[in-house]
Amino acid sequence: SAVISQKPSRDICQRGTSLTIQCQVDSQVTMMFWYRQQPGQSLTLIATANQGSEATYESGFVIDKFPISRPNLTFSTLTVSNMSPEDSSIYLCSTGLAGVQETQYFGPGTRLLVL
């Protein structure tokens, strides 16, 4: 499996501010995925990020709220913009290996609390 790291591991933010989460993979991968896991719930896909193209967002998620960058084949960022307490969640990045996007491995997650 890939080694996936995320920064920060956790943060406490004020309402109305933005936070950028970084995801680094130890090998080149085609697709990277961003998920949200709200307290006590399962994982929901936010968007899929391909290098060199715009991210593809799932229903209910928009680029203005969750802008994503994918500058190269090992790195991606997710920004949570204009945060409200409802954005308090765990944010996870994942990737498949060898182009097998359905077999996904997850980073350690970023635990976000918005006050």
Next chain:
Amino acid sequence: QKEVEQNSGPLSVPEGAIASLNCTYSDRGSQSFFWYRQYSGKSPELIMSIYSNGDKEDGRFTAQLNKASQYVSLLIRDSQPSDSATYLCAVYSWGKLQFGAGTQVVVTP
């Protein structure tokens, strides 16, 4: 109707017994199925994948798939306290990984 459904639990299992977890899915065209284990405060860890009907064994874990019934299960044999976690069923459907709500397993000594 949810895409992937699991019993939320908690499923209480005596140490040494078999834990049986079930999952149903709605997309009959799904071809790839996964089980993840998630400890409290940690991220999901892939423990099993299955693609064909029948059983697949890996150590104390056995995944079972029945595409006709749209049903996938996970058996944990000789359950240990370290198996206490939430187990997430995931199905690759409509170009993305769809997760169930997870089943919490509690192994009691």
